[in-house]
Amino acid sequence: MSRDIDKNPTLVDFKKTNVESEEVCLLSEPSSAYDAADNVNGNEDQNGGYALPRHKLRIVVSSLYICAYLAALDATVVSTLLSVIASDLNSFGNMSWIATAYLLSCSALQPIHGRLSDIFGRKILLIGCAVFFALGCLICMAHSMTFVVIGRFIAGIGGSGLTTLTTIILSDLIPLRDRGVYQGYTNSFYGLGVATGGIFGGVINDYFGWRYAFGLQVPLACILGVSLYFNLQFPKGSPGLGSPGHFKEKLAKVDFLGSTLLVSGLLVLLTAASIGGKEVAYSSKPFIGLCLASVFLFGTFVWAESHTPLQPIIPISLLRRRTILASSMTNWFYTMGVFTYLFYVPIYYISVMDYNTTKIGMRLIPNFFGTSLGSVGAGIYMKRTGRYYNLIIVIGVLAIVGNLNILSINPTISNLRQFTLLLPCGLAYSGILTATLMSLIAAVPASHQAGTTSISYTFRATGSTLGVSISSAIFQYSLRSMLNSKIPSIVNDQVMSDYIIKHALQSTSYASKAPEYVQVALRCCYEYAVKKTLLFSFICVVIGVFASLFIQEHELHTSINRNK
Known part of the structure; x- marks a missing residue:
């Protein structure tokens, strides 16, 4: 097994063989303002190789850890609340969708945040996800099962960005040599959120009612957004800044067809996986239809991404x-x-x-x-x-x-x-x-x-x-x-x-x-x-x-x- 260390994988060697030339072109494709993102001329040297001074880095990293914790907490907070919410809203038949709605939107939208943040910038996108998360939690305090499910879906949109963008932003700020340690702590916070979600929901329900299990997350998400707005910065030339130009120019760079096909394919696949063997039989026409639809959507997505004149969403x-x-x-x-x-x-x-x-x-x-x-x-x-x-x-x-x-x-x-x-x-x-x-x-x-x-x-x-x-x-x-x-x-x-x-x-x-x-x-x-x-x-x-x-x-x- 070859394990040769690529001493500088980011430099393009145009003298490589024809077999390698396609790969080289891929890695050197122009990308607007950060065409040479690896040649960042910021202040990382005086920050010890990091993108921010240590005092500001601690604030940003702590905020990102809490982002990961919140996303995981909200995914599992309903584990002890499903029957309570369904009983209160007289809707036992739709009980499972309280959990499923969040997981569907969160999983389906995670893949598109990377490319969108390359275009619009990581900071604005992460703050936007915090807003979506807070809005979704706020809607979940409604007195209607329909609104609770909608709120969970919207919160999942925000939660998908809180997890994905946290990982991406850490890579923008932390040298690769140290990056694994920070990712380790991020995974620990995410795991802590998963582990404490059910306990948090149960305790809050016993003392204040189930709606506060969602409501108490709203101010925390807002504080996160404010903290990131004032403290998150990227060095000149960083891909985290996004591409240059006005909003319309950036919007023109979005691969809407690819995004729609990918998200639709994932939603259909995840829906089939969620209801298969439970609400519908594996041999039923609805389940088979969902599987075939997901195959068609993913196949069309691959074809579209291979022919798009834009930079693909993935x-x-x-x-x-x-x-x-x-x-x-x-x-x-x-x-x-x-x-x-x-x-x-x-x-x-x-x-x-x-x-x-x-x-x-x-x-x-x-x-x-x-x-x-x-x-x-x-x-x-x-x-x-x-x-x-x-x-x-x-x-x-x-x-x-x-x-x-x-x-x-x-x-x-x-x-x-x-x-x-x-x-x-x-x-x-x-x-x-x-x-x-x-x-x-x-x-x-x-x-x-x-x-x-x-x-x-x-x-x-x-x-x-x-x-x-x-x-x-x-x-x-x-x-x-x-x-x-x-x-x-x-x-x-x-x-x-x-x-x-x-x-x-x-x-x-x-x-x-x-x-x-x-x-x-x-x-x-x-x-x-x-x-x-x-x-x-x-x-x-x-x-x-x-x-x-x-x-x-x-x-x-x-x-x-x-x-x-």
Whole structure:
């Protein structure tokens, strides 16, 4: 495996062979005011290689960390509020859309923020996302389920920018050599938001009512917007400033066709994944229609991006570069595997070991510390060594061993193993996210770092959704086939047998409520189905590890001016 360090990947060598010339043209394409973004002549030297003085950098970075925290918090804050809100608004039938609306808009719009920020500037776009986030939370305080769902969708638009633009802006301000450490802390804040969202929602509801769980986020989002307005600055020549010209000139540079096709394709795909196997059957015409529509939209998007005279909303041509494609595939398959075991290990605890939610929650806490340690640790390693390929190899070994450990789960495992079961995989996943992000950014000039970040978020968003959807189909199919095989041989009464199978498919905790003479058989069925699902998780991670072997190592610069 070639691991030659590209001493200066941003310089264009026009003496390369014809095979490489297309790649060179891609990386040297003109882009208005920041045509030579890597030749920034700002004040980074006096700031120790950073784009801002340290005192102002602390304020901006802290604000960006809170952006990541808020976006994650709002994604999970409704986990303990769904039934409360639905009951208060007399709308149990639409309860799931309270959570789905935010996740749909957030995931679908994440990929387009990179290119839009290249045109309009990062600062104005991030402040705009904070406004959308605050507005969405404000609308969620309405007394109508329709408005709550609309508010969640609007908040998701803002939340998508809070996560994506945070990552992009940090790359504009922080040298690549130190970038991994800052990304590690960003991931930790995001993980903290995910972990505390449900607790925050429950506590606020108990003391003030569920509407305040949304309302209290509004002033915080506004304070963030004000802080960023006065403190966020970019050095002269930075791609974070956006392209020059008046608003109409900038608007003319937006690839509206590509943006519409991409967002529509993602919305249709994510909708299919969200309702498939739950509200509609996988074999139903609506589900098949949504899948075919998403394939058509993505195919049209790829064609349109290949023929557009504008700079594409996502530079698909970058995927011809080995490191970009390998990093994207690594992210995609790792994420599919990780989200699968994150959903189905708790189901194993419920259905096979009969644990309550408190016990399960306690066993998931170490995973949060593992993800924080893995991300920050990867950043510290890259800061000290300036390399990441060997780290990716070690992470791959840890991921495979960790998933094998999860796959070997059984009802008799010790408490120590239960509490540490997800720890190795949490370390590996958070570490690979940080390492692959650095590999993506380092493989292209600074003027393309927003585009590659968008590519990363696109693969992660679709990977998580597809992982959950495919694993759900595997679980349901495996469980149904096993139940149909075991239960009729134990229960002679056909009506009773059908009744037990029906309820076992509807509730993973049914084994503890079923007649005693079938409880052992039901737990065996659940265990079989979960193990099949975890095998899918393991296969995904192995493919992700294989893809990571093709990542090439590039230089992690110690200054935002990559010529130094």
